[in-house]
Amino acid sequence: MDTGRLERIKSWQQRYVNEQKYPGSAVLVWRGGKEVCFHAAGLRNIEEDLPFTRDTLVRLYSMTKPVTSVAIMILLERGLFHLDAPVSDFLPEFSCMEALVPGASAIDQTEPCPPPTLHQLLTHTSGLSYPFNPGVLPEAMASKDLMFKPDQGSLDRMVERLSRLPLAFQPGNRWEYSVAADVLGRVIEVVSGRPFGDFLADEIFAPLGMTQTGFRVPDGAGNRFASLYTPLAGDAMALNSAVTSGESLRLTDSYGRSPFEHADMQSGGGGLVGNIDDYMKFAEMLRCRGRFGDSFIIGPQTADFMMQNHLSGEIASMGPLSFAEQPMQGMGFGLGGAVVLNPVRARCPGSIGDFCWGGIASTFFWVDRQLDLSVVFLTQLAPSSSYPSRPELKALVHAAITD
Incomplete structure (x- = not known):
């Protein structure tokens, strides 16, 4: 990789800080199994003038989903289920499911449907949704605060509450970003007989040496835990009613008062x-x-x-109405992350087969096995749709590859 071209990443990060778009950020690039670039810029905590550093802790939000998907595959490899198994085999509360009829305008306009399968949960084709998506089901979820926040109690209780609502559509008919990974976290608990967090710690984090990762801020981390900011007025996650505020970096969560410091919810979708x-x-x-x-x-x-892509085509071909962490054209979806099918249609440099995902606080990662490349980008600004930092970073990294 061209070191001079990699230097452009530093000025790009600093520009986002100077323009008060991001408080701070860190980029880490590995190629061929070795680190080739790390740079941190700006602040993790504006109010206390604390720099964004290599050991800064962040809310990974939906970058949790690929981890949950790997956990499911660990159990699959042990022969404990198959991916076409209905979720009701493990969670009986999903046995008698209803889905909204096409064009429904009220939550009670439903028809019977089969329970979604594990594969449909992994690929966001289950009929579940998120409160910040548009539509009848998201409105009902928002009214009941079904968001799997860190301070919302136990996973089993929240999943049981979710099961009382109908699906947004017949499973398999569409792609819609959803709380499916949270349901999968509960499946992991039932199948493994262990709390979800314990399973991740034992089977993924400990073997990988991920000592700073979990569903709570590690004890003693203190101000290493970055503050979360938003350019929106009101709730940074309320995308349906998003209104830009007069501040581009309005503080919404910080160490010392964050629910992530004493989380009781183990959210497989964003915890x-x-x-x-x-x-x-x-x-x-x-x-x-x-x-x-x-x-x-x-x-x-x-x-x-x-x-690999587990959809019949692009995400865009499956009629999504929802928010997503990635473009929908030129992109398919694997198990827990997006897959590049056509970089031209995605309008971003990359390789066919890139696997990636991000979080709503603008974090992002991708792996490119053709180029032996792994990239992680961390910042803390919600929502992730605020700025086009992800395609910009991909362009910068690919511009530095000279072989």
Whole structure:
């Protein structure tokens, strides 16, 4: 990689800070199993003038989803279920399901439907949704605050409440970003007989050496935990009613008063806290087809299977109405992350088969096995749709690749 071109990443990060778009950020690039670039810019805490550093902890939000998906595949490899199994095999509360009829205008306009399968949960084709999406089901979810926030109690209770609502559509008919990974976290608990967080710690974090990652801010972290900012007025997650405020970096959460410091919810869709080196270990494991050091988290064939497109075509071809962490044209979806099908249609440099995902606080990662490349980007600004930092970063990294 051209070191001079990699230097452009630093000025790009600083520009976002200077323009008060991001408080601060960190970028870590590995190629061929070695670090080739790290840079941090700006602040993790504006109010106390604390720099964004390598050991800064952030809310990973939806970058939790690929971790949950790997956990499901660990259990799959043990022969404990198959992916076409209905979720009701593990969670009986989903046995008698209803879905909204096409064009429904009220939550009671439903028809019977089968329970979604594990595969449909993994690929966001289950009929579940998120409160910040448009539509009848998201409105009902928002009214009941079904968001799987860190301070919303136990996972089993929240999943049971979710099961009382109908699905947004018949499972398999559409793609819609959803709380499906949270339901999968509960499946993992039932199948493994262990709390979800314990399973992740034992089967993924400990083997990978991810000592700073979990569902709570680590004890003693203090102000290493970055503050969260938003350019919106009101709730930074209320995308349906998003209104820009007069502040581009309005504080919404900080150490000392954050629910992530005493979380009781173990959200498989968005609950993890971690730092950049920890997440790079996870990304490198995926790039290396499940291998880390001399051992495997998942087998190479399973890793390959995860990072292929599991949809019939592009995400855009499945009629999504929802928010998504990635473009929908030129992109398919694997198990827990997006897959580049056509970089031209995605309008962003990359390789066919890139596997990636991000979080609503503008974090992002991708692995490119053709180029032996892994990249992790961390910041803390919600929502992630605020600025086009992800395609810009991909362009910067690819511009530095000279072979």
